[in-house]
Amino acid sequence: MAQIGTKLRSATSNNGQHQRLMHWCPGCDEVHGITIKSSLGPKWQFNGDYERPTFNPSVLLQSNHDGEKRLPAGQMRTECHYFIRDGRIEFCGDSPHKLAGQTVDLPDWPYAPSTYGGIDE
Ligand SMILES: [Zn+2]
Numbered sequence: 001m002a003q004i005g006t007k008l009r010s011a012t013s014n015n016g017q018h019q020r021l022m023h024w025c026p027g028c029d030e031v032h033g034i035t036i037k038s039s040l041g042p043k044w045q046f047n048g049d050y051e052r053p054t055f056n057p058s059v060l061l062q063s064n065h066d067g068e069k070r071l072p073a074g075q076m077r078t079e080c081h082y083f084i085r086d087g088r089i090e091f092c093g094d095s096p097h098k099l100a101g102q103t104v105d106l107p108d109w110p111y112a113p114s115t116y117g118g119i120d121e
Contacts, residue, residue: 005050006108007087014039021046021053024107027091027099028080034059052087053106059084 001022002010009022011033019037024030034055036046047054062076071077081092090103 003109007106008050008053009109012037023053023084024110025080025082026089026104026107027082027095027097028061032059032061032080034084049087053084054086055084058082058092 004010004021007023010019011022012019017037017039018035020033020035022031022033025032034046035041035043036055037043044059045056059080059082060078061080063079064071064076066077078094078096080097081095083090083092084106087106088103089099089106091097091099091101093101095101
């Protein structure tokens with residue numbers, strides 16, 4: 001995982017055929033990844049600006065678990081739903097966390113280099 005600017009990290013796999021940009025989500029207090037290059041699945045448009053990024057379309061994270069409990073087959077629970085535009089995160093109202101409906105600056109990556117998960121920066 002490579003450092004690019006202060007807000008994003010880049011992760012590539014499959015000999016560079018698949019690329020995700022990782023950012024810190026202040027709503028979930030965890031890392032989310034957005035696929036911008038893929039030879040198989042869906043990918044998002046990225047404006048190429050690592051300090052004021054814009055991604056299209058919105059990012060929707062869902063889970064088939066509620067805590068430890070697995071939901072009935074076919075049911076999904078929204079965990080986070082947001083747009084990133086011009087370096088700001090716009091959380092949609094259906095995000096079940098504290099920042100639902102709010103727009104905040106995309107925060108700097110909160111970890112010092114070389115400390116996140118033991119992955120070399
Ligand atoms: Zn989130």
